[in-house]
Amino acid sequence: MDPAPLLARHVARFEAALDRLTPPADTRPERLHRAMRYSLEAGGKRLRPVLCLAAAELCGAAPEDALPAAVALECVHTYSLIHDDLPCLDNDDLRRGRPTVHRAFDEATALLAGDALLTHAFVLLSTAHADRPGLAHALIRELADAAGSRRLIGGQMEDVLAEKRADVTAADLEFIHRNKTAAMLEASLVMGGLVAGTPEPTLTALRRAGEHLGLCFQIVDDVLDATADQATLGKTPGKDARAGKATYVSLHGLETARRLAAEQTEAAVRELAAVPGDSAFLRALVASLARRDR
Numbered sequence: 001m002d003p004a005p006l007l008a009r010h011v012a013r014f015e016a017a018l019d020r021l022t023p024p025a026d027t028r029p030e031r032l033h034r035a036m037r038y039s040l041e042a043g044g045k046r047l048r049p050v051l052c053l054a055a056a057e058l059c060g061a062a063p064e065d066a067l068p069a070a071v072a073l074e075c076v077h078t079y080s081l082i083h084d085d086l087p088c089l090d091n092d093d094l095r096r097g098r099p100t101v102h103r104a105f106d107e108a109t110a111l112l113a114g115d116a117l118l119t120h121a122f123v124l125l126s127t128a129h130a131d132r133p134g135l136a137h138a139l140i141r142e143l144a145d146a147a148g149s150r151r152l153i154g155g156q157m158e159d160v161l162a163e164k165r166a167d168v169t170a171a172d173l174e175f176i177h178r179n180k181t182a183a184m185l186e187a188s189l190v191m192g193g194l195v196a197g198t199p200e201p202t203l204t205a206l207r208r209a210g211e212h213l214g215l216c217f218q219i220v221d222d223v224l225d226a227t228a229d230q231a232t233l234g235k236t237p238g239k240d241a242r243a244g245k246a247t248y249v250s251l252h253g254l255e256t257a258r259r260l261a262a263e264q265t266e267a268a269v270r271e272l273a274a275v276p277g278d279s280a281f282l283r284a285l286v287a288s289l290a291r292r293d294r
Helices: 003-019 030-040 045-056 062-084 107-128 131-148 154-159 170-180 182-194 200-227 239-244 248-252 254-273 279-287
Strands: none
Touching: 003 045, 003 062, 003 200, 003 279, 030 062, 030 107, 045 182, 045 200, 045 279, 062 107, 062 131, 062 154, 062 182, 107 131, 131 182, 154 170, 154 182, 154 254, 170 182, 170 200, 170 248, 200 239, 200 248, 200 254, 200 279, 248 254, 254 279
């Protein structure tokens, strides 16, 4: 199937919820909240919230029921991008086709905007599901684990430590991206399943699908960083090579990286096919991500 029409509906539903479930730009202190909105409203693929909404629907819930979880996921993802772009990490000037937050505002505001988005995600989950404390607990636990020191942040730390090292192995690289990239994609699918009250075996299949999707997504990112231009990417190309980062392209070469991306895509599609219900949209979306050009 062509995933574009349903993708557009999920994105539109999410954008309306994002506006409703995050503080307005004129909330005091305005500079902080304008910076939060500046980054949240910059667009992007909205992959994590869409995965959450689609997984909830696949598992029998109304997508609307998963909107707080979808917004929380995007808040955490956006915080990670703001911090990743800071001079102390990737020192990037562009994100989603416009100046990064620390360039549009300043470093202190960017740091605090990221902090505020991270904490807002957990406030949102706890308040949106106050009438279902078991669900609120499960969602908070899942997101906190995915974003924590053993997963997202741990992967980021290992990524920093791997810079300019000649002895990085394939296992090292896989550890980095199973955590830095895949953890949040796993959480996106699992949190959608949690909203629907999905049994553990199905959550496990969703988690495995997210892991494979995360690795595919990162490999394609590495290929694009090495081959695409700035106008296409909406961010600075070639920065990984200049920083001496370990990537799938630097370790395996372009052709092998492309083959590995295809293998991870096929594995993600197989896992989704094992989930009860009509997973055609999610399977088509995963396949399209392997062919993306930005």
